[in-house]
Amino acid sequence: MIVNRKFTNATLYHLLVGGLAFLMLYPVFWLIASSLKPNAEIFANAYSLIPSRIEWSNYVTGWKGFGNMTFTTFFKNSIIISILSTVGAVCSSAVVAYALARIPFFGRTFWFGCVMMVMMLPTDVTTVPQYVMFTKLGWVSTFKPIIVPSYFGFPFFIFLIMQFIRTIPHELDEAAKIDGCSKFGIFFKVILPLIIPALMTSAIFSFYWRWDDFITPLLYLNKPEMYPVSLALKMFLDADSLNNWGGLFAMSTLSLVPILIVFFTFQKYIVEGISTSGLKG
Known part of the structure; x- marks a missing residue:
């Protein structure tokens, strides 16, 4: 009886969790299924996840893009913007976090408070001042307004890395100082690894x-050849008088691939960062 009860509880648990997972993933399943349906069938049989016939041509026509520009251009732009912004945000945030967490200097508490205030500040508040500033700098219609600000630190990442650095024993810093390491040496040889x-x-x-960002490219990029995927998807539908929904959903499906690759490749670091401290035994 006890074994049967445990089996029943486990079965009900897995059915419940599986059902909730399906409900959460249903929009993604619908997107993928719609990318393989004929245009006339996408909304005529909207709830079905099984196409009457598979239309691989949606991916071919969708990749052709619009205005003599294929999605090769748009994916290339998104990759350039996302990689450069990510490198800048992570590197600059790590340096700032190390300074705030480990180096005593006058006003450190004040600057940490500023970081926390900026983190809680709505993005909409800074949109207009930033646009005016970048317009006067002549950066509009370039990638600079999207990429360059990332190299001055990102408040959330600064706070996240600071909390991680604080779990690292100060004795390691002292040992490195005895060995002759400077503050930069401690950062690169002790803290960073x-x-x-x-x-x-x-x-x-x-x-x-950055890959999913739509508003920032919409504000600063005026040339279609500079559009990232997020902006190109919207323009793709507007530019097509026939409303090629199959092609739009096909390109939307492909736009998920880089994100999924990055997430599943590095997801172990997320678990490790949450479940362990900075020092391993």
């Missing part, structure tokens, strides 16, 4: 947020 999980977690979030 131990905060890799926090850096990778920040990199995943940064890549995802």
